[in-house]
Amino acid sequence: MQLQTQSFAEKYRAQKYSDLVGQNKAIQEVQKFLKEFPKRKAILLYGPPGTGKTSLVLTAAKENNLEIFELNSSDLRNKAKLEKILKPASEQESLFKKGKILLMDEVDGVTGTDIGGVPELIRIIDRTFHPLIMTGNDIWQSKFVELRRKCKLIEMKALNTETVINFLKKIIEKEKIEENIHFLRQIALKSQGDIRASLNDLQTYSLENISSLDYLEKRDKEENIFHILKLLFQERQNFLGLFDNTKMSLDEILLWIEENIPKEYKNETLANAYLALSNADKFRGRIYRQQFWRFLLYQNIFQSAGISYAKKYPNHGFVKYDRPKRILKIWLNNQKIAKKKTIAQKYAKYVHYSAKRALKDFNTIKIILKANPEIQNKLKLSEEEIAFLEK
Amino acid sequence: MGQSDIWTEKYRPTKFEEMVGQQEILKRVRSLVQALNIPHLLFAGPSGIGKSTLALIIVKELYKDSWRENYLELNASDERGIDVVRQKVKDFARTKSLGNVPFKVIFLDEADALTKEAQQALRRTMENYTNTCRFIMSCNYSSKIIDPIQSRCVVFRFKLLEKKDVSEVIKRIAEKENLQVAEDALEVLYEISEGDCRKAINLLQATASISPDINLEMVNIISATTKPADIKIVLDYALAGDFINAREKLLDVMLKESISGTDIIKAIQKEIWNLQIDSEIKVKLTEKTGETEFRIVEGSDEFVQLESLLASFILAGIKQKV
Numbered sequence: 001m002q003l004q005t006q007s008f009a010e011k012y013r014a015q016k017y018s019d020l021v022g023q024n025k026a027i028q029e030v031q032k033f034l035k036e037f038p039k040r041k042a043i044l045l046y047g048p049p050g051t052g053k054t055s056l057v058l059t060a061a062k063e064n065n066l067e068i069f070e071l072n073s074s075d076l077r078n079k080a081k082l083e084k085i086l087k088p089a090s091e092q093e094s095l096f097k098k099g100k101i102l103l104m105d106e107v108d109g110v111t112g113t114d115i116g117g118v119p120e121l122i123r124i125i126d127r128t129f130h131p132l133i134m135t136g137n138d139i140w141q142s143k144f145v146e147l148r149r150k151c152k153l154i155e156m157k158a159l160n161t162e163t164v165i166n167f168l169k170k171i172i173e174k175e176k177i178e179e180n181i182h183f184l185r186q187i188a189l190k191s192q193g194d195i196r197a198s199l200n201d202l203q204t205y206s207l208e209n210i211s212s213l214d215y216l217e218k219r220d221k222e223e224n225i226f227h228i229l230k231l232l233f234q235e236r237q238n239f240l241g242l243f244d245n246t247k248m249s250l251d252e253i254l255l256w257i258e259e260n261i262p263k264e265y266k267n268e269t270l271a272n273a274y275l276a277l278s279n280a281d282k283f284r285g286r287i288y289r290q291q292f293w294r295f296l297l298y299q300n301i302f303q304s305a306g307i308s309y310a311k312k313y314p315n316h317g318f319v320k321y322d323r324p325k326r327i328l329k330i331w332l333n334n335q336k337i338a339k340k341k342t343i344a345q346k347y348a349k350y351v352h353y354s355a356k357r358a359l360k361d362f363n364t365i366k367i368i369l370k371a372n373p374e375i376q377n378k379l380k381l382s383e384e385e386i387a388f389l390e391k
Numbered sequence: 392m393g394q395s396d397i398w399t400e401k402y403r404p405t406k407f408e409e410m411v412g413q414q415e416i417l418k419r420v421r422s423l424v425q426a427l428n429i430p431h432l433l434f435a436g437p438s439g440i441g442k443s444t445l446a447l448i449i450v451k452e453l454y455k456d457s458w459r460e461n462y463l464e465l466n467a468s469d470e471r472g473i474d475v476v477r478q479k480v481k482d483f484a485r486t487k488s489l490g491n492v493p494f495k496v497i498f499l500d501e502a503d504a505l506t507k508e509a510q511q512a513l514r515r516t517m518e519n520y521t522n523t524c525r526f527i528m529s530c531n532y533s534s535k536i537i538d539p540i541q542s543r544c545v546v547f548r549f550k551l552l553e554k555k556d557v558s559e560v561i562k563r564i565a566e567k568e569n570l571q572v573a574e575d576a577l578e579v580l581y582e583i584s585e586g587d588c589r590k591a592i593n594l595l596q597a598t599a600s601i602s603p604d605i606n607l608e609m610v611n612i613i614s615a616t617t618k619p620a621d622i623k624i625v626l627d628y629a630l631a632g633d634f635i636n637a638r639e640k641l642l643d644v645m646l647k648e649s650i651s652g653t654d655i656i657k658a659i660q661k662e663i664w665n666l667q668i669d670s671e672i673k674v675k676l677t678e679k680t681g682e683t684e685f686r687i688v689e690g691s692d693e694f695v696q697l698e699s700l701l702a703s704f705i706l707a708g709i710k711q712k713v
Contacts, residue, residue, distance in 0.1 A: 258695055262634050267709055270634060271702035278686070278699035285691035326642065326694060333646040340649070345469075351400050352443045353589075354468040354501055359649045363617035364593045371600035372394045 008199040014055045022163045023052055029154045030060050040152055042125045042132040046139045047156030050194030053135040061101050072105035079116030090128035100130050108136035125150050158193025225256055229321050233264040236314045239304040255324040263319050269311040276306030339388035346379045398596045399589050402564050403444055411556040413441055416547045424452050427492055431526045435533040436549030439587030442529040446498045453492050461488050461495045468504035476512045484524035495524050502528040503535035514539045551586035572605040583614050622658040629704035637701050652693025656684045672707045679703045
């Protein structure tokens with residue numbers, strides 16, 4: 001066995017497009033983006049860890065003979081820093097007149113301490129003379145709304161098990177490791193489509209040369225919610241751990257399920273699914289009221305197995321899940337009716353009534369207030385409130 | 392023609408003689424006030440029949456011009472927590488009154504909206520400060536007031552106003568405001584109000600805001616535009632098997648009209664019996680509706696529970712077709 005000093009993950013990092021496995025579509029998109037620049041200023045590569053996002057950018061630079069200017073999450077990336085480092089880089093020509101790619105790696109690592117980082121990044125996108133590529137795992141956070149609008153989003157999907165196995169087989173050949181397809185499969189399964197993780201595991205396995213993978217802890221990956229929904233609705237397996245590997249709370253997941261049940265279920269199964277969900281919610285309510293956290297168990301079961309077994313046989317096929325809309329709608333509505341509330345309060349005080357009931361009778365009250373400026377004065381309605389009545 | 396004030400306020404009776412209906416209660420309350428000594432009072436009955444008005448008349452008769460200094464009005468449905476009872480009520484109750492009446496008055500409107508804890512906190516306050524403060528409480532249902540409080544109060548049960556009472560109020564206002572109210576319009580104003588005088592007056596004023604000529608057609612038009620959106624549309628979508636639209640419409644109605652989950656449930660429960668489905672299915676749906684209401688009251692998420700109820704309507708729609 002040869003002496004290993006370099007990690008497999010670095011050693012076998014892709015050098016050319018053909019080294020990248022299972023990401024042909026993303027490669028084409030990136031190539032198109034670089035060719036057409038500056039038609040679009042920036043792209044955002046997203047997907048689970050180990051799918052080759054950073055490798056793709058580095059390879060793209062090599063294939064197109066471009067330099068790379070990289071900032072990653074180990075760098076401070078607040079407004080001042082971006083202004084001082086990334087902005088000049090985005091406006092200067094590179095050494096030897098070679099073109100360059102600006103790589104903003106792990107953009108979801110721009111955190112709260114990187115104050116003003118995201119807005120500054122957006123300003124730079126508008127003005128850059130060089131293509132800007134960002135990568136990230138969790139780009140669906142609300143702070144990236146504006147950023148998502150500014151760039152083309154390119155998804156890099158987790159690789160399927162067979163692809164990972166074939167990839168590992170090639171490595172094994174090169175490294176002259178004894179082949180054992182059973183272990184390869186286990187490594188591939190455990191990686192959940194994360195090439196980097198599978199390489200690390202393979203390396204450890206070949207170093208120690210032990211015959212069991214049990215010590216390889218299942219990676220504590222953060223499952224993304226779309227994946228969880230797919231498992232829940234379509235795969236029907238290991239329910240009780242289904243929600244363990246996500247940072248999302250059970251209550252948040254409940255909202256996602258609530259939104260997407262009609263996409264997977266119809267009629268009778270729909271009723272079954274909502275019954276299960278309402279049961280989960282019932283226990284959620286009891287936990288809050290009584291602080292009796294054992295009920296979490298029941299919420300979990302209704303929310304997982306209950307939903308999945310609303311149907312005899314699991315669904316198949318691709319379903320595009322939606323983000324929950326209800327909370328946003330409620331928030332928007334509250335903004336819209338804020339004036340209505342203050343008017344109801346003023347009215348209620350004046351006529352010895354409760355604001356709650358005034359809100360209920362608001363349609364009638366509105367007609368009266370709208371038609372009579374003198375009454376508006378008596379209630380001391382503000383200009384905004386009067387404008388609201390006119391709407 | 393512009394109106395200068397809100398009529399429910401402008402024409403709110405300020406003397407015992409001006410009140411309509413509730414004559415028995417008036418007689419007894421009046422004698423208490425004349426003796427310058429009232430016990431704690433609990434007014435029970437539906438809205439718009441004179442509970443708050445009578446409370447205001449009492450304090451005006453007791454304190455004459457200085458009634459504002461000796462009177463605190465709290466609406467329990469807006470301020471229903473225990474903190475209100477512990478602070479606002481207590482602070483007001485323990486200070487002495489001004490003038491020759493030895494006590495002040497706190498009017499707790501919609502007291503049935505107070506939480507149980509707040510009511511418990513109230514019972515001690517009522518006893519400890521009886522000398523300096525008397526309570527008048529109003530509620531729709533006296534059963535929602537805990538027994539210890541009821542036993543400390545003299546309870547008056549207000550009756551729904553009769554047609555002649557509501558008509559008289561409307562006629563009085565019409566005369567002062569120079570309105571022509573047609574006889575059939577008067578009839579329908581009463582019908583829509585269901586004996587709730589506030590509702591009748593508001594509807595009258597809304598109609599008069601458009602035209603001083605109050606006829607049947609105008610009243611119907613105004614009352615139709617002010618009716619909260621119909622829950623029936625939601626149920627129709629569900630019965631037709633269209634869950635997505637039913638759910639969206641439901642959320643719209645709840646948000647736009649500021650209607651709570653429990654009010655939606657009440658509307659659905661009523662509507663079930665008007666639907667074109669077998670009675671057997673109606674009973675099943677009512678059972679599910681009851682369970683949904685129970686869960687909401689118990690503290691579950693209104694919308695999730697209502698979605699589950701809508702899903703049952705989808706099933707009912709399918710069964711009906713077979």
